[in-house]
Amino acid sequence: MEENPLLDGLEAEISVAPKQDLKNAKKSQVMGIISLVCACLCCCGMLTPIFGFLSYSWGKKAVNLYESNPELYTEKSYKQAKTGKITGLIAGILGSIGFVLSIVYYLIYGMAALMAIANQ
Numbered sequence: 001m002e003e004n005p006l007l008d009g010l011e012a013e014i015s016v017a018p019k020q021d022l023k024n025a026k027k028s029q030v031m032g033i034i035s036l037v038c039a040c041l042c043c044c045g046m047l048t049p050i051f052g053f054l055s056y057s058w059g060k061k062a063v064n065l066y067e068s069n070p071e072l073y074t075e076k077s078y079k080q081a082k083t084g085k086i087t088g089l090i091a092g093i094l095g096s097i098g099f100v101l102s103i104v105y106y107l108i109y110g111m112a113a114l115m116a117i118a119n120q
Contacts, residue, residue: 028084
C-alpha cells in the first residue's frame with residue numbers, strides 16, 4: 001500500500017471529543033426525587049405536582065437530546081434523565097391526585113360545617 005504524504009500524521013491529529021453530560025439530566029433527577037419524597041410525605045401541597053411536572057419536562061428534553069445525538073453524551077446522564085422523567089411523572093400524578101382529594105375533602109366537610117351552623 002502506498003503512503004500518502006498528505007495523510008501522514010493526520011490520524012494523530014484527529015481526536016474524538018469527550019462525551020459530555022446532558023444539560024438538565026441531574027437537575028431532573030434531583031427534582032424528581034424531591035417531588036416524589038414530598039408526594040409520599042404529603043407535606044408540600046401544590047408544590048409536589050409543580051416540581052414533578054418540571055422534573056418530567058426537563059427529563060423529557062434531555063432524553064430527546066440524547067436520542068438525537070447519543071454519541072455526544074454520556075450514558076450516565078441519559079439514565080439520570082430517564083430517572084428524573086419517570087419520578088417526576090409519578091410524583092406529578094400523585095401530587096395532582098392528592099391536591100384534588102384535599103379540595104374535595106375541604107368542600108365536603110366545609111359544606112357539612114355550614115349545614116351544621118345553619119341548622120342551629
